[in-house]
Amino acid sequence: MTAAAPRHSRRGILIPFIIVGLLLAAWTGWWFYLTRQIEVRLAAQVETLRQDGWDIRHGPVTTTGWPFRARVEVPLFHAVSPAGHGVDALELVAEANAYNPDKWVVIAPRGLTLDRAGKGKVAITGGGARFSISHLRDRFRDVRAELIRPIFTPHQGAEPFPLASAERVEFYSRPHLTDGQQSTDQMDVLFVLTDGRGRPGGPVAGAAQQGELSLRLEAVIGEASRLSAGEDAGVFADWTRAGGDFTGVLGEVKAGETRALLRSDRLYARPDGRLQGQLTVAAEKPLAAIAGLAGSNSGAVDQAGAVGAAAATAPSGDRPLDLTIRFEGGRTWLGPFALAPAPKLF
Incomplete structure (x- = not known):
């Protein structure tokens, strides 16, 4: 009489499938x-x-x-x-x-x-x-x-x-770090505009001499916790009242033939939302941008002031020039010449 072959349990085969099924269910x-x-x-x-x-x-x-x-x-x-x-x-x-x-x-x-x-x-x-x-x-x-x-x-x-189109527009924000640790109430921000093209006859097209405008601007926002999207007057209103400001402002601009490096220790907003403070500008061929701005048909540009600023910078020719732009009294000034309203935050 031949002994029956031993029967192998199928339990070992089923266990992995049961485990996978339980994990999948969980x-x-x-x-x-x-x-x-x-x-x-x-x-x-x-x-x-x-x-x-x-x-x-x-x-x-x-x-x-x-x-x-x-x-x-x-x-x-x-x-x-x-x-x-x-x-x-x-x-x-x-x-x-x-x-x-x-x-x-x-x-x-x-x-x-x-x-x-x-x-x-x-x-x-x-x-x-x-x-x-x-x-x-x-x-x-x-x-x-x-x-x-x-x-x-x-x-x-x-x-x-102001813009008709661009290759790319980017914005970044993150907590500000001091000695590798997050600061209590500061935030880093970065804005990048790549190859922006202004609308015909507008201030961007004029400043870029009908070419392209690229901008990189970074800063540290103080009193960042006071930025409130629920404000009736805008996100910067309560922040302004609390003494919020932009510090460590650094920027780089390319507008047609004009190149410029921007720097400011501190900028802030007036109660009406207009920017206040000053920027130092190390510019190459600034006349082209200023003359283009003066030639634009934008109602926001002070034509007389832009023409005066262009005339004042003309003797420099194509040589690099150090300039100071002031945001004061709700206007943007280059020396004694008012160019346009100051940027408005709210």
């Missing part, structure tokens, strides 16, 4: 919990902003991305701050890693429309708009915003926009 439960929390917190944040005076409306929110991402799609987004500044988007899409939802990336795949308080709307189309925010648990987050090959088109009846 991860799926976490993903649904996470996405539910995202929707709840988003709704709560919208309600808080509405109570602060914001006008926010949007279509039905959908959340997808299982298993490794949380993807939130918000159609027909509309938001206007109490100060009147706002944004509209046919669609916003936000994504984060499900295993570490501390960094979010938001894109507007179909463009944006900016509402400038009192100045009208301007549509932004082109290669795309991207916004990211990380370190959500820190006092100040890391923020990055980027427009890729944007085209700026003012709506009918709106005031002109």
